[in-house]
Amino acid sequence: LGCPLELTPHHLSASPTVTSEQIEHLHRRFKQLSRDQLTIRKENFDSIPDLEFNPIRGKIVHAFFDKRNLRQESEGLADEINFEDFLTIMSYFRPIEMNMDEEQLDRFRKEKLKFLFHMYDSDHDGKITLQEYRNVVEELLSGNPHLEKESARSIADGAMMEAASICVGQMGPDQVYEGITFEDFLKMWQGIDIETKMHVRFLTMETIAHCY
């Protein structure tokens, strides 16, 4: 029903790179996923065959329903999302443009990193604790069933210690590092230029994969 081609959602107007053609493509895909309903629920994502192999599919699907990503003021999880929300999530992956100035670039980068941060921080308390980080590494390694949990935990511990030493420096034996806050997260990502890495090309989208 309402194909919002004329509607430019207010949060996308910050950068008019999502053209109407791309919105149309995404709308078609949305209709495919939702089986012509107005909203999508979590179950609809199960119909994508390729997503099965992805070790972090749980977190990805969760991210679509996370209210923090949907720029709503409330917390928690939404039950269902409509096309506008779908577009909002997709807008996190738009590519960089040449004519952005420093401030826009910085905001752009922070937005993408915030999206990632929400994916790591599953209990929504604004910090990535050791347990959450362990959970991330376990999921990443979940494609190898013969591995023990021990390995994933040790890697996560090592990574956490490294993060602590980057963010806080030298620590005495009785100081405790609570978790990675967003500022620390920004510090960790300084070496990687996320603006260019975190994007999906919307240029040509003729191949629309089929669902079940």
Add this chain to the structure above:
Amino acid sequence: IPSVSSIVPESCLLIVVGLLVGGLIKGVGEEPPILKSNIFFLFLLPPIILDAGYFLPLRQFTENLGTILIFAVVGTLWNAFFLGGLMYAVCQLSGPSLSHIGLLANLLFGSIISAVDPVAVLAVFEEIHINELLHILVFGESLLNDAVTVVLYHLFEEFANFEQVTIIDIILGFLSFFVVSLGGVFVGVIYGVIAAFTSRFTSHIRVIEPLFVFLYSYMAYLSAELFHLSGIMALIASGVVMRPYVEANISHKSHTTIKYFLKMWSSVSETLIFIFLGVSTVAGHHYWNWTFVISTLLFCLIARVLGVLVLTWFINKFRIVKLTPKDQFIIAYGGLRGAIAFSLGYLLDYQHFDMRDMFLTAIITVIFFTVFVQGMTIRPLVDLLAVKKKQETKRSINEEIHTQFLDHLLTGIEDICGHYGHHHWKDKLNRFNKKYVKKCLIAGERSKEPQLIAFYHKMEMKQAIELVESGGIGKIPSAVSTVSIQNINPKSLPVERILPALSKDKEEEIRKILRNNLQKTRQRLRSYNRHTLVADPYEEAWNQMLLRRQKARQLEQKMNNYLTVPAHKLDSPTMSRARIGSDPLAYEPKADSENLPIITIDPASPQSPDSADLMNEEPKGCGGLPPSPEEDEEGLVMRVKEPSSPGTDDVFTPGTGDSPSNQRMLRCLSDPGPRPEPEEGEPFIPKGQ
């Protein structure tokens, strides 16, 4: 005052040396040697290309593959035809001396001189440390344009002998390009897979592992050259394909060997090539024609600049990270010519090409110009234009986790969008690799090891080695942070394991490395501590032995009142010395020796558990000593744990030893061990007793 080496790149100096040597030889009256083409192509070029291909930064290369291919193929074609055509026009217009040079000859000349040379590019770009993107673009272009050069060269050489060139010939020539390039890659891939497969079975003969890498790569090169396919692309393809599997199979030492041999050979080759260029310049027969040479030079530069500008405009439409004008300038300026052009020109024979000498002169002039003028000025220009330099980033485990997470996330989003993009196919390739290819080509356990774990092991190994080498001096190196497991998880027990369980041979390897390095460290430690009064180790051990003898005698006396089983007699002095000498930890074992870690890095880092407790395997007691009689409550039987310990080879795992040997004992004794902890109430036995 800037030194010579900071202004003049190495390649220039080498050419100058060659010129001097050639001049010297000529002055003496001998005929200086010329760089023969077969020596160049068979022996001097492959090591450089193999070194480049084996250590190619694959991630950046594949990300920019489209751009590189366009520069390599289209750029080179444009250069060749533009230059050839213009030179033909110049030849026709310039008068009788040149007008007999036909179009095909000029096109041939154009194709020889238009290819960017990997040797020269490597030599110059390595010194200026520009950012990775530009480096991989220019360098990748210089590698991949070999296919184009080979095709054009052979094509024009053949055509120059034909009476007539038909359309069919041209079309066939066009097709042969694909055969040459893809055929070269195919040959390389086959040899790469064979090499990987061979390395799977070399676990018992580690010494010849490096040989296979070199051998199979060289065979790939020769096979490709045999069929007139692109040898360079074969070499690169084989290096790239075999590397991940071979590295998973071979030992750490073989890996180091391969690295150092490749670097050594490629350095030697590069040096020889440039020196020979200088000598050949002096030795060769030259025919200088002002018009020809100057116009060649001019048109080379113009062609390069135009080509880069037009192609970049086209490429930027498809790139996410656009190429700025600064980048374009560096790419254009970095198009250096080198020895490949010279050798190809040298290969022309006189019968068909009587203007060969003129060609050679022009080629040498262009080479000299690009290497000297462009090579020398590129560094100040890079500084002037403030081009981004290479960032020295250390790969950390966090980055690895984040990169993998991001890859999976983007693949997932692509799947949700229904868009089969770059990430989707990469993920499919990875899955295929994991499921089928790795099982065939990697031996044993490591075939199932996920990338994250492999990366983590590599880092731990590196850290262990670093720590051992620096920590032996007695300080905590500042690179090792004092963050420990307590800081992030205060509820955890301090003995909690930090490292994932390593497989048996990995453990053995790490242990061997540490053992060798720690022994050396201990010896070094001794020499630095000249001011501390450390007792002579022989004396020390002797004192210890005497102490024990005394204690044993006391115990014997005690036991003799109760024993039904006769106590062991103490061995001869040699045996006990061996026994004691094998144990550098000069204190008595504690009752809970079961929990003692086997390897302890001694005084270096008292608190970071991730440095010390590297192996917490199943407990082996420190069975090198007889248990202290006071703590041995079992009374009736005096258990002297001798048989396993005397002269154990492995000073850190007593209990797995062999029969004693003097050599081992000496080695052990030269190992001073920590300062012995003085025990309460024990009299200090003075020297000379």
